[in-house]
Amino acid sequence: MAKRATQNDVAKLAGTSTAVVSYVINNGSRPVAPETRKRVLEAIKQTGYRPNNAARALLTGKGTTFGVVVPDLANPFLAHMLQSIEDEFYDHGYSLLVADSHDCLKREEDIIETMMSQQVAGLVWYSVDQPPPAHLLKDFARPVVFANACTPTDTGEVAGQRISVLEDERGSAAELTRELKKRGCRTIGHLGGPRGRINSAERSRGWFDALDDGSDGNPEDHPHHLSAPYTYEGGWQMAEHFVNLGCDGVVVSNEMQAVGLMARLASLGVRIPDDISVVAMHITAHAEYCVPALSGIHVDMADLSAQIATSLLGSGAAATIVPTTYFVERASC
Amino acid sequence: MAKRATQNDVAKLAGTSTAVVSYVINNGSRPVAPETRKRVLEAIKQTGYRPNNAARALLTGKGTTFGVVVPDLANPFLAHMLQSIEDEFYDHGYSLLVADSHDCLKREEDIIETMMSQQVAGLVWYSVDQPPPAHLLKDFARPVVFANACTPTDTGEVAGQRISVLEDERGSAAELTRELKKRGCRTIGHLGGPRGRINSAERSRGWFDALDDGSDGNPEDHPHHLSAPYTYEGGWQMAEHFVNLGCDGVVVSNEMQAVGLMARLASLGVRIPDDISVVAMHITAHAEYCVPALSGIHVDMADLSAQIATSLLGSGAAATIVPTTYFVERASC
């Protein structure tokens, strides 16, 4: 095992000191004579030297790595988000530590702890529950983005900057409902996520707002409201219920659910959109290739990740991020 | 910014030395008096101490992080693979550094370099091209899994252990083709990945084997062979060509392509499987919820990641991994 070359090796070969090598690497931190720089670069090439990030992180207390925590890597929306964020951070020379909480609070806790241990320079946290257990971040003196905040997260007194992504999920769900109404749907149901989650509740509330059918109280208690996990299977299971309820339109809170629901409707011989229209929150490229193509709310992910990167890397600018979203009409409604 | 507690703080509070704290953490590296251990654990809790992984990595030269490199995080197959690997490594207390090469060689190179800089303890590498540019790993004295090796990767003399995932893609593609024949398909086309990639060529070869129509030469030159990127769009674009070629069956080399292809066929009014049957390589949970449900080759991902983790963590056991695959029949054929 050929040991990896160190700054020392390079310095020796270039006939200079390790400090100068450091200056050359961190291009521009200190002026270096062009001739010396050249010798150093040559020596680096010769030895195949690569800086040791662990050492740098130890010294500066700040790694070149950001952490990303999501509840389900196999969810196309989150996969897309991850990809987009990775892209952005790659451009800035940072790496990503990625973890999947599997929608489990206990595991999420563990992951956050580990990330802190790993000296990440910051965190993107798509939390399982809302509001996120921000106390886990106590004296984590690095910026954190709450990727699914919905509502400003009260983080109290903390060490590092805290940024919330404030998407108007309620407004979007209402918009979807109105789009269905506009197309003549009379009985519009809603498929929400697991009960008790605040972001799911926001979407239910939006649907309820636009329904405006005179009913009152908790949207989740409305007869046309159903709940399921954010999975294909979840949507599949609920499809028949909507048919039985006599719905001619469904607002689905998640793309995976919508795909499962449409597949089941097809197998039941229910026509989309003739018999039932379907629209969904947070659709991805996948939606365009459903049969029929799925309509719904799109998030401008490139824009969102750019904003996330900016706040995480920049000097503590905006404390909230508002994603750009828009309704995309396709054949499903 | 409350500075994070160090071993020193813990030692002081427990009235002992940092060495003992270290012993306690690395449970069992050295015997510690039960009573002392208790005091130390108490002090850890009090101070909120968390080991600094950067320091550990610097000292031992080996981090608690593994790298994963894939060409497209938004590809459901790869997303599933990533999730499965993450799961496995989480269980063993390791974190994952994830990067997306975007199917770009230049970027892949860069990523590999970065990962080495980050002192990863090993690498899972789903390479853009085949064979992978293994020279990038020169004197990387850690285990590496070539996740899409197809054929044993000749790595010459290297520092660390090199493991190849040898899936019989050729055999699987042939199996798919035979399944279509069995169902009465007469003119079976193949949609391959980008030309020139060896793993795509393997699949084409398998289709060609089973076609057995007396034609000769390079499968990619067969009139019923088409190529497209591994995307939804790629499949969509090619659908009409297969219709024009008079195909009544298509073996698709990738799930995303298959989804795009089926969507386009539906929009053309072509019935699946009555007019054309479709089968695909490397399908995921998604396939079950296509309309119609997509048939194809499934990879036992839990098994695969377990094997990957074992070889990466274990003491240099198997140098090759053979994934378990099986054909799943659904409505698309």
Added chain:
DNA sequence: CTGTTAGCGCCTTCAT
């Protein structure tokens, strides 16, 4: 402009 030096937090001999 360049060299010297002092640690960052941790683990691992070597003593005790």
Added chain:
DNA sequence: ATGAAGGCGCTAACAG
């Protein structure tokens, strides 16, 4: 069973 001390590779002072 425990403590003291050295050093992993690097950067940030501080000299020159």
